[in-house]
Amino acid sequence: MSNLDKASQDAIDAAANSEQVALILAVLQAQQLAQQPVTPPAPAPAPQPSGSAAKWLAIGAGGSALLLAVAVSAIAVAISAVALTVCLLVLRSVWQDIRKD
Structure with a gap:
C-alpha cells in the first residue's frame, strides 16, 4: 500500500469518524434540552425615561397656565x-x- 492510498484511507476514516462525532453531539444536545426545565421568557426591559429639560419646561408652563x-x-x-x-x-x-x- 502506497502512502497515497494510506492517506486517502485515513481521510475516509476521518470523515466517517466526524459524522459519528456529529451524530453523538446532536444526541447529547437533545438530551440536555429535554432535561432542562422550561422557563418563561424574560420580560422586556422597560424603556428608560428621557430627562430632557424641554419636557419639564413644557410641564411647568402648562401647569402655570392652568393655575x-x-x-x-x-x-x-x-x-x-x-x-x-x-x-x-x-x-x-x-x-x-x-x-x-
Missing part, C-alpha cells in the same frame, strides 16, 4: 358674590322703604 386660569376664575366668582350681595342689600332696603309708606 392662573383657576385663580382668575376664583376671582370672578368672588366678584360675582359681592355684587349679588350688594344688589340684595339694596333691594331689601328699597322694599323696606316701600312697606313703610
Whole structure:
C-alpha cells in the first residue's frame, strides 16, 4: 500500500469518524434540552425615561397656565358674590322703604 492510498484511507476514516462525532453531539444536545426545565421568557426591559429639560419646561408652563386660569376664575366668582350681595342689600332696603309708606 502506497502512502497515497494510506492517506486517502485515513481521510475516509476521518470523515466517517466526524459524522459519528456529529451524530453523538446532536444526541447529547437533545438530551440536555429535554432535561432542562422550561422557563418563561424574560420580560422586556422597560424603556428608560428621557430627562430632557424641554419636557419639564413644557410641564411647568402648562401647569402655570392652568393655575392662573383657576385663580382668575376664583376671582370672578368672588366678584360675582359681592355684587349679588350688594344688589340684595339694596333691594331689601328699597322694599323696606316701600312697606313703610
